[in-house]
Amino acid sequence: MAPKVERFVSPGKGNGLRATAGIRPGELVHSADPLAACVSLKRARSACHHCFSRHEALLRCSQCKMARYCNITCQKQAWPVHKSECKCLRSILPRIPTDSVRLAARIIFALCASPKGNSEELYTLEEHESHLSSLSEQKKEGLSQLASMLQLYLQQEIPSLEQAWSSLPPSCQDPLSLMGKVTCNCFTVSDGELQEIGVGLYPSLSLLNHDCGPNCVMVFEGTKLQLRAVKEIKLGDELTVSYIDSLELTEDRQKQLEEQYHFTCTCQRCNSRDKDVLTVSGEEATWRPLKDALSRLDGLKAESNWQELVDVCRNLLSEAGDNVPDENLYKLKVIDAALDACIQLELWEEALAFGLRTLPVYSTYFADPHPVHGVQLMRVGKLQHYLEHISDAFDTFKQAFEILKVTHGDTHHLTSELRMKMEECRCELNQ
Numbered sequence: 116m117a118p119k120v121e122r123f124v125s126p127g128k129g130n131g132l133r134a135t136a137g138i139r140p141g142e143l144v145h146s147a148d149p150l151a152a153c154v155s156l157k158r159a160r161s162a163c164h165h166c167f168s169r170h171e172a173l174l175r176c177s178q179c180k181m182a183r184y185c186n187i188t189c190q191k192q193a194w195p196v197h198k199s200e201c202k203c204l205r206s207i208l209p210r211i212p213t214d215s216v217r218l219a220a221r222i223i224f225a226l227c228a229s230p231k232g233n234s235e236e237l238y239t240l241e242e243h244e245s246h247l248s249s250l251s252e253q254k255k256e257g258l259s260q261l262a263s264m265l266q267l268y269l270q271q272e273i274p275s276l277e278q279a280w281s282s283l284p285p286s287c288q289d290p291l292s293l294m295g296k297v298t299c300n301c302f303t304v305s306d307g308e309l310q311e312i313g314v315g316l317y318p319s320l321s322l323l324n325h326d327c328g329p330n331c332v333m334v335f336e337g338t339k340l341q342l343r344a345v346k347e348i349k350l351g352d353e354l355t356v357s358y359i360d361s362l363e364l365t366e367d368r369q370k371q372l373e374e375q376y377h378f379t380c381t382c383q384r385c386n387s388r389d390k391d392v393l394t395v396s397g398e399e400a401t402w403r404p405l406k407d408a409l410s411r412l413d414g415l416k417a418e419s420n421w422q423e424l425v426d427v428c429r430n431l432l433s434e435a436g437d438n439v440p441d442e443n444l445y446k447l448k449v450i451d452a453a454l455d456a457c458i459q460l461e462l463w464e465e466a467l468a469f470g471l472r473t474l475p476v477y478s479t480y481f482a483d484p485h486p487v488h489g490v491q492l493m494r495v496g497k498l499q500h501y502l503e504h505i506s507d508a509f510d511t512f513k514q515a516f517e518i519l520k521v522t523h524g525d526t527h528h529l530t531s532e533l534r535m536k537m538e539e540c541r542c543e544l545n546q
């Protein structure tokens with residue numbers, strides 16, 4: 116563990132992490148490999164189950180036909196972790212357990228393979244909260260279904276793990292408590308462009324508490340988690356990250372945090388209800404249809420039904436017209452969905468028009484440096500570059516770089532890609 120962080124008890128919050136030295140924005144605070152991680156079902160066919168890179172064509176495990184890899188090297192390296200999992204997967208085919216169940220099983224395999232674990236971790240799985248006592252009946256029911264699934268899934272392998280299994284701490288042997296720990300402590304593993312790839316458990320970093328305006332961000336390189344400071348941090352300051360999408364109304368963020376993580380957020384942003392007025396700007400009657408359509412848009416996106424998605428968005432936006440300001444959160448989400456669809460349909464001019472509309476709004480919402488804003492600038496810059504608006508593209512890439520060098524760091528592959536794009540623009544402008 117880097118000497119810049121230590122475990123402490125945060126007043127009113129329980130366990131936390133704090134800085135043992137001053138930390139500057141952009142500094143790498145900590146980097147960690149997961150105890151266990153697995154690719155999400157929705158990415159199971161498009162991302163390597165070992166290194167988490169996305170590819171069009173992947174090799175398939177000939178036994179379970181579920182795991183997929185970039186090449187033989189990834190497959191070989193994955194085998195020690197996949198061996199037990201492969202048997203379990205085959206035993207319940209054609210069913211495939213949910214992400215959290217597959218992750219919990221991988222955690223058990225990892226613990227059984229090395230029962231003493233990593234002694235550098237600041238927080239053991241045994242200490243992780245499961246929040247079983249504070250769950251609603253409905254949540255408990257959901258969790259116990261996951262726990263039964265886990266038992267069924269592991270049935271084949273438990274006998275061969277017997278000795279290692281019985282030496283695990285009691286709270287990790289109990290499927291219900293293990294599923295509780297996994298669901299409230301796992302992180303979404305995303306690629307540099309912040310698209311979800313999988314889920315993982317990073318024990319020391321489960322100590323990080325939430326703040327809606329955090330001083331650190333988590334960015335992944337493969338499955339390695341990199342925690343970077345985005346604000347000036349003083350010795351003794353608590354380190355925080357945001358567990359959720361910070362672009363929601365205060366009451367919606369608080370509801371989500373209570374339901375999913377079992378606490379009431381009292382951060383500065385929540386107390387001041389910062390940006391709430393902006394979020395719902397315009398008459399409710401005019402923006403309500405946009406808000407109500409969001410779940411349908413998500414559905415179309417999940418089905419990759421891009422043509423219908425763009426048609427629905429165009430209609431919604433033309434009906435809302437100028438009555439709803441662009442700053443309205445629900446309008447912003449519709450414009451973003453339209454941008455995604457246009458990119459997929461290769462409607463570049465229209466995609467750029469949508470992308471450009473979002474930029475001033477992103478700048479008002481995200482206190483920079485924010486990874487979401489940096490990635491959006493990069494997307495728009497790529498569209499400008501493709502459409503040969505070279506000097507605009509160069510300008511947008513420069514703005515993106517100012518953000519990504521802090522949030523992703525100088526060595527992240529996305530920052531390198533961005534540097535190359537800037538170089539291309541510079542050459543093209545000189546010609």
Ligand SMILES: [Zn+2]
Pocket residue numbers: 163164165166167168184185186189
């Ligand atoms: Zn790979």
Ligand SMILES: [Zn+2]
Pocket residue numbers: 176177178179180181182197200201
């Ligand atoms: Zn397999």
Ligand SMILES: [Zn+2]
Pocket residue numbers: 326327328380381382383384385
């Ligand atoms: Zn908050």
